Amino acid sequence: CSEDLDEVGIEDAQERQPSMDGAPSLELAGSGNSALGFHAVCGLRAAPTRIRPVVLCRLLRGQRGGLRDIEAPIEEVARLPLKPRAALIVENLETAHSLEDFEGGVAISRLGNAVGLLKDLPWLHGLPVLYWGDLDTYGFSILALARTVLARVGCHVDAVMMDLATIERHMQLAVVEPTQAVGVARQRLNEAEWAAYESLLAQRWGVNVRIEQERIPWTFAAQVLQHWCSQVSARGELIPRPGPDL
Numbered sequence: 001c002s003e004d005l006d007e008v009g010i011e012d013a014q015e016r017q018p019s020m021d022g023a024p025s026l027e028l029a030g031s032g033n034s035a036l037g038f039h040a041v042c043g044l045r046a047a048p049t050r051i052r053p054v055v056l057c058r059l060l061r062g063q064r065g066g067l068r069d070i071e072a073p074i075e076e077v078a079r080l081p082l083k084p085r086a087a088l089i090v091e092n093l094e095t096a097h098s099l100e101d102f103e104g105g106v107a108i109s110r111l112g113n114a115v116g117l118l119k120d121l122p123w124l125h126g127l128p129v130l131y132w133g134d135l136d137t138y139g140f141s142i143l144a145l146a147r148t149v150l151a152r153v154g155c156h157v158d159a160v161m162m163d164l165a166t167i168e169r170h171m172q173l174a175v176v177e178p179t180q181a182v183g184v185a186r187q188r189l190n191e192a193e194w195a196a197y198e199s200l201l202a203q204r205w206g207v208n209v210r211i212e213q214e215r216i217p218w219t220f221a222a223q224v225l226q227h228w229c230s231q232v233s234a235r236g237e238l239i240p241r242p243g244p245d246l
Contacts, residue, residue: 048073051117054096056105060084069097074117082106082123086232087155088225089115089131089146091139092214100222102229115142116149126154130228132221133159135167136210140197141181144188160224161216163192164199169220170211177210 039046052071055061060082061068070077085104089111090096096109108118118124131146133139139162147157177200184197200209 048075049114049117050074051077051108052093052096052110053077054099054107054109055082056088056099056101056107057084057103058101060104060106074120078121078123080123084123084127086229087118087124087127087129089118089129089133090213091133091142092212095132095214095221098218098222100226100229102226102232104232105229111142112138113142113145115146118146119149119153124150124153124155128232129155129157130225131157131159132161132213132225134210134213135162135170135196135200136177136212137181137184137197137200138177139210139213140189140193140200141184143193144184147188148185158228159193160228161221162196164196166216167196167199167205167209167211170216171205171209173215174205174209174211175215177208180208 038044050071051074052069055064055068055070064070064080064082070080083104084106086106088096088099088105088107090099090107090109091112093109096107099105099107106124111117129146129150131143133142143157143159143162150157180201182201186194189197199205203209
């Protein structure tokens with residue numbers, strides 16, 4: 001359990017001891033763990049972890065009351081009787097909303113380092129998964145994490161627009177990444193992805209360069225995404241191609 005928490009970037013909350021008379025200590029409310037302290041002092045439940053899938057398939061939406069955009073606690077989303085054929089992971093909510101419909105598709109956005117939570121969705125198990133993140137070192141770190149965790153539930157994670165060519169094509173859109181993610185496992189990235197990640201660390205294009213996903217022109221991104229979706233729709237699975245050794 002602790003290993004999974006580390007993988008999704010969730011810090012294990014440190015329990016605070018009650019005061020000597022058995023009542024919760026009011027010091028909690030002003031501590032570094034203020035959210036935990038507030039709920040303990042007031043006797044309230046902390047809000048559950050929520051995720052936000054976007055159902056890209058008309059048939060699947062029809063089975064769920066026509067809802068395309070859903071946000072709910074992950075335990076409730078896990079119980080949805082969905083049967084998608086593929087899943088897309090994108091970092092930006094506006095990007096997820098801009099995705100075109102495709103048969104059997106579901107997209108999930110804004111997970112960041114919590115991408116490992118997707119293993120708790122039974123309807124995702126065994127599916128082809130596409131990851132498209134920010135072109136920065138943390139984007140590659142999250143991609144590696146997604147592959148590590150989702151491989152355990154039978155998911156093959158592919159990636160698009162995470163390579164040198166995409167960086168160089170859109171370099172005029174670059175901004176600064178405040179800090180960089182180091183130590184990404186080499187075996188979790190394919191050759192093209194690793195070359196891009198190493199080049200970012202080496203400051204090849206300047207100090208801490210990043211290209212945020214939503215800055216890439218949608219006309220370009222939509223064509224790349226549509227190509228992947230058409231592969232899944234036509235074949236029901238990804239076309240095999242070289243990938244990282246998991």
